[in-house]
Amino acid sequence: xxxxxxxxxxxxxxxxxxxxxxxxxxxxxxxxxxxxxxxxxxxxxxxxxxxxxxxxxxxxxxxxxxxxxxxxxxxxxxxxxxxxxxxxxxxxxxxxxxxxxxxxxxxxxxxxxxxxxxxxxxxxxxxxxxxxxxxxxxxxxxxxxxxxxxxxxxxxxxxxxxxxxxxxxxxxxxxxxxxxxxxxxxxxxxxxxxxxxxxxxxxxxxxxxxxxxxxxxxxxxxxxxxxxxxxxxxxxxxxxxxxxxxxxxxxxxxxxxxxxxxxxxxxxxxxxxxxxxxxxxxxxxxxxxxxxxxxxxxxxxxxxxxxxxxxxxxxxxxxxxxxxxxx
Amino acid sequence: xxxxxxxxxxxxxxxxxxxxxxxxxxxxxxxxxxxxxxxxxxxxxxxxxxxxxxxxxxxxxxxxxxxxxxxxxxxxxxxxxxxxxxxxxxxxxxxxxxxxxxxxxxxxxxxxxxxxxxxxxxxxxxxxxxxxxxxxxxxxxxxxxxxxxxxxxxxxxxxxxxxxxxxxxxxxxxxxxxxxxxxxxxxxxxxxxxxxxxxxxxxxxxxxxxxxxxxxxxxxxxxxxxxxxxxxxxxxxxxxxxxxxxxxxxxxxxxxxxxxxxxxxxxxxxxxxxxxxxxxxxxxxxxxxxxxxxxxxxxxxxxxxxxxxxxxxxxxxxxxxxxxxxxxxx
Numbered sequence: 001x002x003x004x005x006x007x008x009x010x011x012x013x014x015x016x017x018x019x020x021x022x023x024x025x026x027x028x029x030x031x032x033x034x035x036x037x038x039x040x041x042x043x044x045x046x047x048x049x050x051x052x053x054x055x056x057x058x059x060x061x062x063x064x065x066x067x068x069x070x071x072x073x074x075x076x077x078x079x080x081x082x083x084x085x086x087x088x089x090x091x092x093x094x095x096x097x098x099x100x101x102x103x104x105x106x107x108x109x110x111x112x113x114x115x116x117x118x119x120x121x122x123x124x125x126x127x128x129x130x131x132x133x134x135x136x137x138x139x140x141x142x143x144x145x146x147x148x149x150x151x152x153x154x155x156x157x158x159x160x161x162x163x164x165x166x167x168x169x170x171x172x173x174x175x176x177x178x179x180x181x182x183x184x185x186x187x188x189x190x191x192x193x194x195x196x197x198x199x200x201x202x203x204x205x206x207x208x209x210x211x212x213x214x215x216x217x218x219x220x221x222x223x224x225x226x227x228x229x230x231x232x233x234x235x236x237x238x239x240x241x242x243x244x245x246x247x248x249x250x251x252x253x254x255x256x257x258x259x260x261x262x263x264x265x266x267x268x269x270x271x272x273x274x275x276x277x278x279x280x281x282x283x284x285x286x287x288x289x290x291x292x293x294x295x296x297x298x299x300x301x302x303x304x305x306x307x308x309x310x311x312x313x314x315x316x317x318x319x320x321x322x323x324x325x326x327x
Numbered sequence: 328x329x330x331x332x333x334x335x336x337x338x339x340x341x342x343x344x345x346x347x348x349x350x351x352x353x354x355x356x357x358x359x360x361x362x363x364x365x366x367x368x369x370x371x372x373x374x375x376x377x378x379x380x381x382x383x384x385x386x387x388x389x390x391x392x393x394x395x396x397x398x399x400x401x402x403x404x405x406x407x408x409x410x411x412x413x414x415x416x417x418x419x420x421x422x423x424x425x426x427x428x429x430x431x432x433x434x435x436x437x438x439x440x441x442x443x444x445x446x447x448x449x450x451x452x453x454x455x456x457x458x459x460x461x462x463x464x465x466x467x468x469x470x471x472x473x474x475x476x477x478x479x480x481x482x483x484x485x486x487x488x489x490x491x492x493x494x495x496x497x498x499x500x501x502x503x504x505x506x507x508x509x510x511x512x513x514x515x516x517x518x519x520x521x522x523x524x525x526x527x528x529x530x531x532x533x534x535x536x537x538x539x540x541x542x543x544x545x546x547x548x549x550x551x552x553x554x555x556x557x558x559x560x561x562x563x564x565x566x567x568x569x570x571x572x573x574x575x576x577x578x579x580x581x582x583x584x585x586x587x588x589x590x591x592x593x594x595x596x597x598x599x600x601x602x603x604x605x606x607x608x609x610x611x612x613x614x615x616x617x618x619x620x621x622x623x624x625x626x627x628x629x630x631x632x633x634x635x636x637x638x639x640x641x642x643x644x645x646x647x648x649x650x651x652x653x654x655x656x657x
Contacts, residue, residue: 042520042522043520156608158608159608186383186547186609187382187547187548187549187591188382188587188588188591189608190591191590191591191593213520214593215521216593216595217593219593219595219596220593220594243595243596244596254522256525257522257524258521258550259550259553260596261549261592262553262577262578264574265554266532267529267532268554269525270525270526270529271522271526272526274490274493274523
């Protein structure tokens, strides 16, 4: 199947007085139609910037410094802003962590939906409102007929996120980029939103790039997962494989550090140290100073993604697979 | 359970959030009171970790502040080693108690003074309580930095030079400075990445074992709570709905709300268990539902639940506030 989204050798840099900082370093991945790709990583790993680069919302001084992004075969990383704007919303929808930043506090929810629908379709005013109402019902807003004329501040956090999902779906985009869509919500609301997102994307056949720090959300939602570390993808593969048989030493440590309900362990697995700052990314493999399996080559040569188990990992241990990784 | 170090009985804390007097008179707005903590009882045994878990607005952080004497209870008692914190009148009387209980906050960025060197931050409790000075003070600060796995040389730096996890270590070192017995940790790892969270949780466990500390641990993350706790209290809208041994509560939850919370945890091991997301949201603590506060979301609610507030009753090894559990309707 031809991929819907194709990112190849994407590089995002920030210009500073002391030269460019590389925040996303030469990453490549694809998303198939209808597929949910999870992108997981810790703060500063570059996962949100990757999402922002794809929808063309990188804030200066951040910029795409290399690589290509293709949506359904068409290159979109070098489009003029006006053309990119038409793609945003129409072809690619976005859901962010804080629903209040995506909603205008001065307009009613209905007006924002109608506006979005009319920009991207030929529907008239009345039909657009009809469609807006139907969307609100679809995302599970109770008493949608009344609530369509209310303002965002009259909605709770979970309900606002539902409105944002309705907005993202308004033009029936082929891809949704969801950046930490449940992080600001309480756990019981989080479960509702994940279930909703999953159901809607399945029904509409929408592809999703789900960016989150929460491996649990990924495990429940995604088909494949990309693990990012210091601006690079260190492992990518089917979710089940990455969760149960992580191949990169970082993924192994990350999985072990998550406390799991009902598992009584005296101590959690601990990855010593912290992710390097962008100003001090070590040469070779960026994980080498923290890696329990480090050897000479890791300190000098950068590993590329190579087959590892059912996934692919950027780790010298897997070159020729002479040595398995142990947790 | 070992001898209790902290005991809350009938603990109540309300906050007046009414509109200003003039608005109340002119616009006839009624008084509004948030019932943040509405009558809870619990005990924390010496050397154990007791956790309070619940969603935003359930009152768990208010309990944390009550437990260290930052708030005074509206009603009820909160006793630390036999002394009711509400009856301690002056600052001077409070000082020796305050040395023995310390707090770690959620946001390691907001809780450290950015203009002070780390050495000064950690030394502050020792100065306030006049415990040490001069070379002995410096030595103690070095020891504390080592204890939280930082370098003594880090003492000369400022907070902004540290990552979130390292800052939380500094907060812990400061909390430990005056040799407290009791630590209240309010969401200590919620602002941290998971791998850093693991470091801090491991550190807190090591310190508890080495120093015999007692913890009150506040968190919304059930997996974290199940990992660190001996006993757990589940809060909903200012009340405790279930209290008991952590193992028991996570193995066989009794209250429907505890079951809901456990059901909402994303399934990391991907057993493909179908989760039934429970509808509804937490109601406002200004106007909580009559009877059992959980009844509008509860699949087992009946007439009695709508009318009569359930009390916390012993049920097996736990205590549960639920009519359905009491009547065996679950």
